[in-house]
Amino acid sequence: MAFSTHLEFIVKQVDGAIACTVMGFDGIPIETHQAPALADTANDLELANAWVEYANVLSTLKTAAETLKTGAVSEISVNTDKVLTLIRMVSPEFFIVLGLKPDGNYGKGRYVMRITAPKVKAEL
Amino acid sequence: MAFSTHLEFIVKQVDGAIACTVMGFDGIPIETHQAPALADTANDLELANAWVEYANVLSTLKTAAETLKTGAVSEISVNTDKVLTLIRMVSPEFFIVLGLKPDGNYGKGRYVMRITAPKVKAEL
Numbered sequence: 001m002a003f004s005t006h007l008e009f010i011v012k013q014v015d016g017a018i019a020c021t022v023m024g025f026d027g028i029p030i031e032t033h034q035a036p037a038l039a040d041t042a043n044d045l046e047l048a049n050a051w052v053e054y055a056n057v058l059s060t061l062k063t064a065a066e067t068l069k070t071g072a073v074s075e076i077s078v079n080t081d082k083v084l085t086l087i088r089m090v091s092p093e094f095f096i097v098l099g100l101k102p103d104g105n106y107g108k109g110r111y112v113m114r115i116t117a118p119k120v121k122a123e124l
Numbered sequence: 125m126a127f128s129t130h131l132e133f134i135v136k137q138v139d140g141a142i143a144c145t146v147m148g149f150d151g152i153p154i155e156t157h158q159a160p161a162l163a164d165t166a167n168d169l170e171l172a173n174a175w176v177e178y179a180n181v182l183s184t185l186k187t188a189a190e191t192l193k194t195g196a197v198s199e200i201s202v203n204t205d206k207v208l209t210l211i212r213m214v215s216p217e218f219f220i221v222l223g224l225k226p227d228g229n230y231g232k233g234r235y236v237m238r239i240t241a242p243k244v245k246a247e248l
Contacts, residue, residue, distance in 0.1 A: 046192065047196050049192060053185075053189070054185075060181055061177075068207075069169050069173070070174040071206045074203055075201070076202050077199070078197055079197070080198055082195045
């Protein structure tokens with residue numbers, strides 16, 4: 001269960017990354033890596049609180065998607081004026097979530113989350 | 125309430141766009157433009173059904189976000205292996221939703237939705 005290397009990799013690779021967490025659909029964070037320079041931003045935004053809410057909504061969406069022809073949800077993004085949030089499914093129980101500054105590299109974030117998710121899964 | 129021009133603009137501008145709809149948070153579609161060449165894809169995926177579910181979940185997320193420090197949600201994306209879905213808030217009651225093929229131009233989709241949302245709002 002060595003998630004920290006992967007979380008740190010994501011945060012370092014993506015410009016504007018604030019923090020990255022492995023989280024359960026029950027809203028319980030397993031491990032987090034925060035960009036040291038943006039600790040104040042993470043605290044001001046209360047990212048951890050937002051992610052618990054997102055986990056809750058996500059859980060509903062995952063269940064709803066099971067009955068849809070569009071297939072299983074692999075990636076979700078929830079963006080506000082203050083923070084971009086990328087969520088990537090890892091397993092039926094866990095996902096990784098990345099918070100980015102609004103001017104952060106969203107495309108690179110999606111890419112790095114996609115290639116890192118299987119590595120996190122391998123640690124579960 | 126001339127939405128069709130804007131919806132058609134979005135679908136034409138974005139490579140891989142399947143369909144675009146103005147929809148209420150109650151899940152009721154107001155108007156849709158479908159890419160003529162991809163009508164079968166839209167039907168096979170039952171996009172309309174998926175979007176009603178998404179509207180429902182979105183409505184929960186919008187309410188939850190009101191109590192969060194991260195601010196109001198402006199954009200959401202829900203992606204599966206079969207279809208990418210971009211959602212952009214238009215007003216407290218309405219949003220626009222765009223379905224894209226998995227290899228569609230996601231970045232252009234985000235951009236075109238962002239610049240078109242205020243035009244759709246002006247028609248409300």
